[in-house]
Amino acid sequence: MGKEMKEKNFDLKIEERGDVKILKMKGYLDAYTSLQFEEKMKELVESGNYKIVVNMKNLSYISSAGFGVFMAFVDEVRGKGGDIKFCCLPEKIDEIFELLGFKHIFEVLNDENKAIESFEKLGVKNAKKRKK
Secondary structure, three states, X not given: OHHHHHHOXXXXXXXXXXXXXXXXXXXXXXXXXXXXXXXXXXXXXXXXXXXXXXXXXXXXXXOHHHHHHHHHHHHHHHHOOOEEEEEOOOHHHHHHXXXXXXXXXXXXXXXXHHHHHHHHHHHHHHHHHHHO
8 A cells, every 4th residue: 555655656856968958757647746747847948948858767657637738838848949858658658659649749769868869959950940
């Protein structure tokens, strides 16, 4: 029973690599915990952080409310020249991403470093567009 209660918790650690914010999620992102997560996302975006990598390696569960948080912010961050990218999805969550068509909306990478590096490539593309 103790393990079950602990499993229902949600933890979010935010790391920085250059101008990329890395969100490391752990536990359950459900209707209840998505409210606190949405507040953190709002703070990040309002502070001018538009390059976001979400590492789901230690995420056990994500509900539709959790997916909704990402959908609520993706247009805004892309409008500011950034993006939300995902990495290290556990098999169950990867299957959900596939079923819901999220892999057509978001870039999903297997490795955190590759996800961070993909923003550098995005920056080069945007710089070339500005020169034209």
